[in-house]
Amino acid sequence: MTSPEARQQLLQLLLQQRDEVQRQWLLNLYKQDTNWSERIDDSALHAEVDTFLTLFIDALQTTEQWDSIQAEAFTALRRHLIDLSNSRVIEGFTPSETALYVFALKQAMHHMAGAGADEKTQSLLSELLSVEVLLDQLGLLTVESYLNHREALIVEQSATILEMASPTLLVWDHVVLLPLVGVIDTDRAQVILDSLLTAISETESVVAILDVTGVPVIDTQVAKHILTAVEGAHMLGASVIITGVSVETAKTLTKLQINLGDVITRGTLRAGLRYALHLVGVHIEKNA
Amino acid sequence: MDFAMMRLDDVLLAPVSAAMDDDDAEAFRHQVLTEIKRMEASGLVLDISGLPIIDSFLSRVISEIATAAGILGARCVVVGMRPAVALTLLQMQRPIAGVAHASSLVRGLEKLRAMLEEDA
Numbered sequence: 580m581t582s583p584e585a586r587q588q589l590l591q592l593l594l595q596q597r598d599e600v601q602r603q604w605l606l607n608l609y610k611q612d613t614n615w616s617e618r619i620d621d622s623a624l625h626a627e628v629d630t631f632l633t634l635f636i637d638a639l640q641t642t643e644q645w646d647s648i649q650a651e652a653f654t655a656l657r658r659h660l661i662d663l664s665n666s667r668v669i670e671g672f673t674p675s676e677t678a679l680y681v682f683a684l685k686q687a688m689h690h691m692a693g694a695g696a697d698e699k700t701q702s703l704l705s706e707l708l709s710v711e712v713l714l715d716q717l718g719l720l721t722v723e724s725y726l727n728h729r730e731a732l733i734v735e736q737s738a739t740i741l742e743m744a745s746p747t748l749l750v751w752d753h754v755v756l757l758p759l760v761g762v763i764d765t766d767r768a769q770v771i772l773d774s775l776l777t778a779i780s781e782t783e784s785v786v787a788i789l790d791v792t793g794v795p796v797i798d799t800q801v802a803k804h805i806l807t808a809v810e811g812a813h814m815l816g817a818s819v820i821i822t823g824v825s826v827e828t829a830k831t832l833t834k835l836q837i838n839l840g841d842v843i844t845r846g847t848l849r850a851g852l853r854y855a856l857h858l859v860g861v862h863i864e865k866n867a
Numbered sequence: 868m869d870f871a872m873m874r875l876d877d878v879l880l881a882p883v884s885a886a887m888d889d890d891d892a893e894a895f896r897h898q899v900l901t902e903i904k905r906m907e908a909s910g911l912v913l914d915i916s917g918l919p920i921i922d923s924f925l926s927r928v929i930s931e932i933a934t935a936a937g938i939l940g941a942r943c944v945v946v947g948m949r950p951a952v953a954l955t956l957l958q959m960q961r962p963i964a965g966v967a968h969a970s971s972l973v974r975g976l977e978k979l980r981a982m983l984e985e986d987a
Binding site for chain 2: 772776780784815
């Protein structure tokens with residue numbers, strides 16, 4: 580049951596006591612386990628709290644709809660909180676810590692509302708508040724567990740993708756093929772290098788074909804990774820043939836003046852394989 | 868310290884032992900080069916298959932032995948490097964470059980023969 584009178588009363592109280600509410604909110608924040616004072620600049624936190632309260636009170640004054648933050652009046656506040664949450668992610672706060680920041684205001688409001696009441700009401704309010712805090716924490720536990728589990732899934736999936744994206748194929752005796760697919764960043768380059776060297780060693784290959792048909796961009800960085808792989812293979816006694824270099828890539832490499840040195844390159848996998856077979860002394864001819 | 872080495876016709880085969888400290892590495896370098904000079908070797912095979920890991924000093928000594936052997940008239944092939952060793956060298960950005968490599972002793976000898984034939 581909502582009554583317009585009670586609502587007005589609360590709003591008036593909030594307007595009168597704004598500074599006290601803000602002070603209480605900050606006090607509550609510093610009481611949390613989060614250790615705000617060490618992780619965020621005091622003046623920055625004060626400014627955040629101040630902005631929030633201003634936007635919050637504005638919204639409450641503007642709209643009659645106090646039951647949903649989706650109301651038009653809350654747009655600015657929502658935007659402020661989204662920005663704030665995003666920066667909390669970067670600053671390394673947990674989802675719970677981020678949410679408890681807002682929940683601390685609730686306690687301050689309770690404090691304000693109960694200030695004028697008699698002793699019995701006050702103690703009832705304080706007990707109610709304790710239960711509410713418990714429920715908030717339980718709610719946060721579900722959010723936190725949900726996020727943790729999803730994060731674990733994402734980590735697992737990226738590991739799988741990383742593994743799947745660098746298979747090694749023994750295409751002939753002592754000739755190993757690595758078809759590279761997708762963007763090559765530093766992490767992937769390390770995985771590729773690892774599987775290349777392991778494959779050469781395990782299969783006793785003397786030629787390794789790196790097919791870059793599926794690599795969208797070869798820039799300075801990627802070229803460096805490829806040269807490292809060539810060097811590594813060389814130390815295990817294997818030559819590397821780069822195949823599937825696109826016309827675009829050939830143009831980029833020459834424009835960027837990237838020197839692939841003595842690396843053997845071929846335009847197509849077919850040409851590369853032919854050259855690899857030549858290197859291992861295999862001669863193929865059609866049946867008569 | 869005396870290192871075990873083997874002579875195959877005009878090729879010197881020298882295994883690099885895993886337990887070499889810096890002083891041993893110097894002694895090894897000296898013994899290998901002295902032996903090349905003495906037997907007038909035309910080839911040197913440095914077998915590093917026994918090395919599970921490598922440090923920057925040993926990798927430098929190996930490259931330098933290869934170069935010095937060349938000066939004394941012996942072509943050098945480094946054989947049997949393990950993938951983990953290659954990865955370490957790449958991470959240190961100190962690959963053993965400018966020398967031929969092969970995966971095994973047999974392939975190394977093949978490569979050496981090919982190189983010597985090319986020279987002849």
